[in-house]
Amino acid sequence: MKEWLTAREIAAEALPDLPTSKRGVNELIDREGWSQSALCRKRMGQDGGGGLEYHFELFPVLAQVAYSQKYMVVEPAPVMAPPDPDNTVSARAQEERDARLAIVAAFEKFSHGLQLGYATRVQVFCDRYNVGMIEVSKFVRETMPAISKRSLARWQATKRAGKANSLGHDPAKSRKGTGALETANGGAVKAYILGLIAHRSHLCADDVRVQCRAEFGDVLTVVSKGVETVIPMPPVRTFQHALKHLKVRYKVELLKLTNPDLYRSTMAPAGVGMLRHITEPNQMWQIDASPVDALCVDGRHSIYACIDIATRRMIFHVSRTPRASAVALLLRKAIIAWGVPDLVKTDNGSDFVARETERLFASLGIEVRRSRAYSPQEKGHIERGIGTFQRKVGPHLPGFIGHDVTDRKAIESKKAYAQRLGESDADTFGVTLTARELQDKVDEWADIKYQNTPHEGLDRRTPFQAALASTRTIRKVDERALDLLLMPVAGGGGRRIVQKQGIEINRYHYMPERIMPGTEVLVRMNTEDLGRVHAFTLDGGEYLGDAICPELSGLNPQQVAAQRKAAAKAFHEESTAPIRAKMRQIDRGGPAIDRLLEVARREVPNVIALPKREEVHETPQIVAAITAMESRTRPPETKLSGRAAEIHAELQVQQIAAPPGVTMLRTEETPQQRFRRALDMRSRLEAGERLSDQELLWLGGYEAGPEFKGLKAMYDDFGGVMSM
Numbered sequence: 001m002k003e004w005l006t007a008r009e010i011a012a013e014a015l016p017d018l019p020t021s022k023r024g025v026n027e028l029i030d031r032e033g034w035s036q037s038a039l040c041r042k043r044m045g046q047d048g049g050g051g052l053e054y055h056f057e058l059f060p061v062l063a064q065v066a067y068s069q070k071y072m073v074v075e076p077a078p079v080m081a082p083p084d085p086d087n088t089v090s091a092r093a094q095e096e097r098d099a100r101l102a103i104v105a106a107f108e109k110f111s112h113g114l115q116l117g118y119a120t121r122v123q124v125f126c127d128r129y130n131v132g133m134i135e136v137s138k139f140v141r142e143t144m145p146a147i148s149k150r151s152l153a154r155w156q157a158t159k160r161a162g163k164a165n166s167l168g169h170d171p172a173k174s175r176k177g178t179g180a181l182e183t184a185n186g187g188a189v190k191a192y193i194l195g196l197i198a199h200r201s202h203l204c205a206d207d208v209r210v211q212c213r214a215e216f217g218d219v220l221t222v223v224s225k226g227v228e229t230v231i232p233m234p235p236v237r238t239f240q241h242a243l244k245h246l247k248v249r250y251k252v253e254l255l256k257l258t259n260p261d262l263y264r265s266t267m268a269p270a271g272v273g274m275l276r277h278i279t280e281p282n283q284m285w286q287i288d289a290s291p292v293d294a295l296c297v298d299g300r301h302s303i304y305a306c307i308d309i310a311t312r313r314m315i316f317h318v319s320r321t322p323r324a325s326a327v328a329l330l331l332r333k334a335i336i337a338w339g340v341p342d343l344v345k346t347d348n349g350s351d352f353v354a355r356e357t358e359r360l361f362a363s364l365g366i367e368v369r370r371s372r373a374y375s376p377q378e379k380g381h382i383e384r385g386i387g388t389f390q391r392k393v394g395p396h397l398p399g400f401i402g403h404d405v406t407d408r409k410a411i412e413s414k415k416a417y418a419q420r421l422g423e424s425d426a427d428t429f430g431v432t433l434t435a436r437e438l439q440d441k442v443d444e445w446a447d448i449k450y451q452n453t454p455h456e457g458l459d460r461r462t463p464f465q466a467a468l469a470s471t472r473t474i475r476k477v478d479e480r481a482l483d484l485l486l487m488p489v490a491g492g493g494g495r496r497i498v499q500k501q502g503i504e505i506n507r508y509h510y511m512p513e514r515i516m517p518g519t520e521v522l523v524r525m526n527t528e529d530l531g532r533v534h535a536f537t538l539d540g541g542e543y544l545g546d547a548i549c550p551e552l553s554g555l556n557p558q559q560v561a562a563q564r565k566a567a568a569k570a571f572h573e574e575s576t577a578p579i580r581a582k583m584r585q586i587d588r589g590g591p592a593i594d595r596l597l598e599v600a601r602r603e604v605p606n607v608i609a610l611p612k613r614e615e616v617h618e619t620p621q622i623v624a625a626i627t628a629m630e631s632r633t634r635p636p637e638t639k640l641s642g643r644a645a646e647i648h649a650e651l652q653v654q655q656i657a658a659p660p661g662v663t664m665l666r667t668e669e670t671p672q673q674r675f676r677r678a679l680d681m682r683s684r685l686e687a688g689e690r691l692s693d694q695e696l697l698w699l700g701g702y703e704a705g706p707e708f709k710g711l712k713a714m715y716d717d718f719g720g721v722m723s724m
Contacts, residue, residue: 004053006043013070015063034058061116065124068110093168099143100155100167106134107152122149180234181242184220192216193242194250198257205239212239275381278309280472282341285309286382287330289322289351293394293403295431296438300401303442304330307385308338311466312455314385314446318439324354328486331360335482339474343367345379355493363485363540364477393445397438399431484534490523495538497521503533503547510547511560513567519544529553675711678702 007025010018019025034040039055056067111121128134130146158167182190192215196208203211218233247254255262278284289304304317304326315334319326335341344361346352348370361368371378394400402408433441454460461469490496490505498519502511505523510533515521521535521544531553535544550557589595669677681691681699691699702708 003056004041005056006051006053010054010059013067015059015066017060018063029054032058095139095143095168097165097168099140101159101164102137102140103129103144103147103152104155104159106136107156110134119149122152126152179238179242179245180220180222180231181238182246184222184231185216186221189216189220190242190246194246194254197243197247198254201254201258205236205243208243209233209236209239275309281308281311281313281467281470282339282472282474283310284343284345285334285341286345286379287327287352288347288379288382288386289319289326289349290386290390292318292397292438293390293401294397294433294438295399295401295429296433296435297431298435301435301438302326303386303389305382305386305389306330306334307382308341308463308467309381311463311470312381312385312458313338313463313467314389314450316389316439316442316446318435318442320435322349322351324351324356325488327351327354327357328360331364332482332486335364335477336479339476340364341366343369345369345371345382347371347376347379348373356489359489359540360485388450389442389445392449393442397441398433399429401429484524485540487524487526487534490525490533494522494524495520496523498535503535505533505549508549508551510549512545512547513563514545514571515547523547531555671707671711674702675708675715678708679715 005013007029008022011020011022011025014020019028029035034054035052037058039058041053043051043053056064059067107122107125110125111118116124125134126147126149129136155167158164181193184190189212192212193208196203196211213233216233219230220233222229222231275284285306285308287304287306289302292301292303294300298320301318301320302322304319306315307313315330315337317326317330317333319329331344344366346368351357353370358368376383390403394403402410451464452462454462455466458466496503496505498512498515498517498521499509500517502509503521503523504510505525510523512535515535520538522538522540524534524536526532526534531549531551533547533549535547536542537544548555548560550560586592678699681695682703685691
């Protein structure tokens with residue numbers, strides 16, 4: 001509604017109590033002083049013609065009412081009430097609520113600027129609305145054909161209180177859940193009926209009633225308006241209505257219990273954009289398998305699929321049965337075409353968790369993540385990719401059998417029973433393709449059709465365009481090495497211990513040339529030559545050599561054995577040559593005991609132990625033993641010459657000359673005292689003093705002993721100072 005008008009526009013409206021000519025309006029403006037009011041402004045038109053505009057609130061009251069009524073149309077607002085998180089407002093209640101809120105909003109707009117009391121405004125608005133003088137949309141008029149002053153006031157108060165949702169009323173919803181079967185026996189009957197539906201969904205109302213009679217008897221207890229009443233078991237018609245409403249009300253719960261797969265694919269909460277961080281090719285792949293919805297001449301095959309998350313490219317491999325070799329061939333095909341991925345996401349199928357598959361991933365340096373059991377949504381991209389293949393390719397293949405049992409029955413029904421009596425599936429479904437032909441068709445569809453079709457997840461780019469736009473480096477693998485890694489391992493996980501006869505596989509002996517007996521190896525079978533195997537270290541990281549079975553290779557066993565012995569001898573001589581050279585070097589280095597003692601001497605700490613105070617320990621038995629030994633042995637002859645012999649003779653004479661019964665006393669000296677005495681003697685000699693022959697003999701013997709050397713070293717370390 002236009003609120004600002006010029007004098008010409010006011011006259012053109014022909015409103016009550018206002019002139020109908022421009023001159024008359026201008027005279028009214030001058031007479032009542034509208035130009036001096038704040039509700040007057042310069043004209044705001046695009047033509048810039050000048051002049052003044054006046055707000056419609058300057059009009060007389062009757063003119064204001066007529067003008068508001070003329071241009072007001074009651075329409076529902078886009079958002080009339082706050083959201084209902086519990087979804088307790090039905091569709092009918094929402095319509096009623098929105099219509100009432102629209103009328104309240106229209107009244108507020110109608111009242112704006114009117115110089116009337118509230119009661120007068122309400123009366124005028126309600127009267128004009130009820131007689132159709134206020135134009136409203138069809139939706140509002142059908143929902144609220146008439147209103148009253150009290151109702152309008154109540155709606156306004158409810159809106160101000162923030163309880164707009166309570167303006168809607170649905171009589172059917174108010175009665176919802178109050179039926180006899182839903183409230184009987186404290187809700188136990190309803191719970192039992194829901195259990196019957198979930199357990200046996202094909203039961204009819206009569207069957208459900210019979211089961212309820214067996215469970216609860218012929219009467220039920222219900223509460224109506226706070227009063228407990230006993231009623232007879234309701235008729236079948238009541239059960240029919242109850243089943244209808246319960247199946248609608250508990251649709252999601254019943255679907256989850258009766259058809260978990262359909263619930264998971266259609267109603268289970270799912271994340272959106274969970275893999276948006278995957279933006280580069282080969283950053284993450286997902287692989288999975290599913291039976292093809294078409295028959296081949298040799299039966300039904302499985303389709304193995306791999307999808308690159310970032311580019312949505314897909315590669316397929318057709319296999320007769322699910323097995324680890326099919327996974328290996330799919331990966332070979334994808335790696336040759338795209339390069340080596342960083343991560344592959346699989347499920348927990350036996351073909352994906354097989355030891356051969358895990359070994360292949362480890363050999364190629366590919367990280368593997370497993371989805372949780374029964375959680376296909378964790379690899380939703382490949383699930384949808386296989387679904388796209390089944391929907392887009394399956395119906396066009398000869399031998400198409402449908403996506404489910406219903407489709408298959410419909411296809412079978414195209415032929416009369418008499419026509420298909422005795423026919424095989426190949427005749428019924430028109431099977432003509434071989435597995436090889438099916439593989440060719442699938443590859444061509446993936447390369448030509450799928451790869452060049454815009455994808456919603458790629459912002460309407462094609463997988464080919466997404467891959468072409470990437471600048472990431474692609475990691476490639478030599479095709480020959482890849483083929484070798486894909487060769488199957490020998491039975492028992494491929495682990496063998498080389499024996500004297502060679503490597504035993506299925507009771508055949510394969511003779512290696514350069515592998516020592518007792519070595520543990522990983523054996524891969526050569527698919528092109530059954531008489532040859534390839535041996536690696538257990539982790540597959542080092543190639544050890546080939547082994548040949550003479551029986552399977554058509555060779556002379558004696559000749560192969562002789563060649564093996566000669567090769568083994570040469571290998572052993574080559575490998576042991578450095579060892580034998582070291583053995584000879586060791587023999588030339590002298591006895592091992594000398595090297596042992598030499599190392600022991602180096603390890604002895606450079607510490608001299610000082611002599612400890614000693615005393616003679618004697619017992620009567622020890623004294624007797626010494627006496628006996630002295631009587632049996634003669635003192636050894638001392639071979640001395642020169643002055644030493646003379647001194648020795650004089651000492652002997654002095655000892656003999658001692659009076660009988662007199663023991664020569666010998667003064668006990670400490671090691672420090674003896675060392676000090678030796679130092680004094682040495683100082684006297686250096687000063688030119690002459691020592692006796694006995695002193696010289698003692699000094700020479702003492703300085704040659706360990707005691708003097710040890711104390712001398714300590715004496716020198718302490719700077720010539722030693723405590724005595």
